[in-house]
Amino acid sequence: MASTASFVPRTVFPRLDSIIKSYYLGHHKAGLTKMRQLLSSVELIIECRDYRVPLSSRNPMFEKHLIGRERMIVYTKRDLGAESLDQKTRENIRRWHAPQKVLFTDCKTDNDIKKVINYAKDIARAVDSLTGTRMMLTGMPNVGKSSLLNALRRVGMHKGKVAITGGQPGVTRNIGTTVRISSDPSILLYDTPGVFIPYVPNESTMLKLALVGCVKDTLIDPVTLCDYLLFRINMVNPSLYAAYHPPTNNITELLTATALQTGRLGKGGVPDITATAIWLIQRYRIGELGRFILDDVDADALERRIEEESKEGMSANQLRKGVKAERAAHRASKANID
Numbered sequence: 001m002a003s004t005a006s007f008v009p010r011t012v013f014p015r016l017d018s019i020i021k022s023y024y025l026g027h028h029k030a031g032l033t034k035m036r037q038l039l040s041s042v043e044l045i046i047e048c049r050d051y052r053v054p055l056s057s058r059n060p061m062f063e064k065h066l067i068g069r070e071r072m073i074v075y076t077k078r079d080l081g082a083e084s085l086d087q088k089t090r091e092n093i094r095r096w097h098a099p100q101k102v103l104f105t106d107c108k109t110d111n112d113i114k115k116v117i118n119y120a121k122d123i124a125r126a127v128d129s130l131t132g133t134r135m136m137l138t139g140m141p142n143v144g145k146s147s148l149l150n151a152l153r154r155v156g157m158h159k160g161k162v163a164i165t166g167g168q169p170g171v172t173r174n175i176g177t178t179v180r181i182s183s184d185p186s187i188l189l190y191d192t193p194g195v196f197i198p199y200v201p202n203e204s205t206m207l208k209l210a211l212v213g214c215v216k217d218t219l220i221d222p223v224t225l226c227d228y229l230l231f232r233i234n235m236v237n238p239s240l241y242a243a244y245h246p247p248t249n250n251i252t253e254l255l256t257a258t259a260l261q262t263g264r265l266g267k268g269g270v271p272d273i274t275a276t277a278i279w280l281i282q283r284y285r286i287g288e289l290g291r292f293i294l295d296d297v298d299a300d301a302l303e304r305r306i307e308e309e310s311k312e313g314m315s316a317n318q319l320r321k322g323v324k325a326e327r328a329a330h331r332a333s334k335a336n337i338d
């Protein structure tokens with residue numbers, strides 16, 4: 001066992017081969033089609049991204065298909081990335097999107113929400129519509145769209161919750177009805193279902209999205225996902241799990257020690273490794289195992305990401321084939337395991 005001072009974290013995550021890279025479902029595609037139909041009736045797109053994965057939770061499909069409308073980018077859950085929310089990082093992210101408006105929010109902080117409302121009101125006043133200005137909330141699954149909608153209504157209208165929120169992706173399925181978030185000027189907002197990327201560029205992006213809850217938990221083995229969390233925590237601060245174990249690169253050691261200490265035991269008192277992995281992941285998701293960003297966020301990071309995407313340059317057909325092949329391989333490997 002290493003002390004924190006002598007501990008050397010892994011620099012490469014070794015278990016990438018088994019990671020599925022697709023989660024583009026029928027209702028994602030249908031949701032995007034409906035959003036395109038609504039586009040002509042909205043004046044502003046409020047695109048939510050999860051602050052802990054500012055690059056990975058960007059969906060290029062929105063930029064490709066929802067064009068011709070002003071866009072504000074709201075980085076949600078800033079409280080969960082608070083340790084990486086320094087001035088420089090914020091400036092870098094703002095520069096990525098200039099001249100588009102960029103805001104960082106915690107849905108429980110009224111001051112953050114007021115900034116979103118004030119910007120939306122400026123747009124609405126400029127449009128000056130007699131019937132009210134319509135806007136659309138978009139984003140990947142589970143990034144916090146409905147929570148933002150509820151917060152906008154709470155702050156803008158002093159009214160209670162209208163949209164159901166939840167820790168798993170796919171909670172919002174309906175699209176087409178609006179919610180009022182301001183009466184003067186009148187602003188109506190469409191909530192929309194989360195839309196995933198058709199083909200995730202690499203396995204580590206998929207692991208990051210799974211860690212923050214953008215994909216269904218059944219898609220990736222919890223022990224592998226927890227190992228990835230350990231890999232990331234070790235790069236930031238291995239003492240974050242000091243309550244359970246000294247710094248380690250061995251996920252089995254950490255899970256066994258944590259299971260014994262927290263009483264997560266199966267038959268015969270055997271540590272329940274899977275249940276403990278799920279528990280640790282949940283703790284990270286609510287900010288109790290560090291509040292740090294998972295993506296690298298330097299000044300050129302977005303530009304590099306877009307370049308990578310254009311190099312991949314896959315046609316829609318190739319994408320569909322890739323997704324199908326991957327799903328089939330995944331089903332086959334699950335059948336073998338079961």
Ligand SMILES: Nc1nc2c(ncn2[C@@H]2O[C@H](COP(=O)(O)OP(=O)(O)OP(=O)(O)O)[C@@H](O)[C@H]2O)c(=O)[nH]1
Nearest residue numbers: 106107142143144145146147165166170171172194
């Ligand atoms: N700490 C924190 N948690 C948040 C914040 N915003 C949302 N959440 C949590 O994130 C989870 C997902 O939020 P939702 O608002 O349901 O996300 P969504 O994008 O509408 O989800 P789908 O409808 O499934 O696409 C919930 O558990 C929320 O409580 C935030 O600003 N801070």
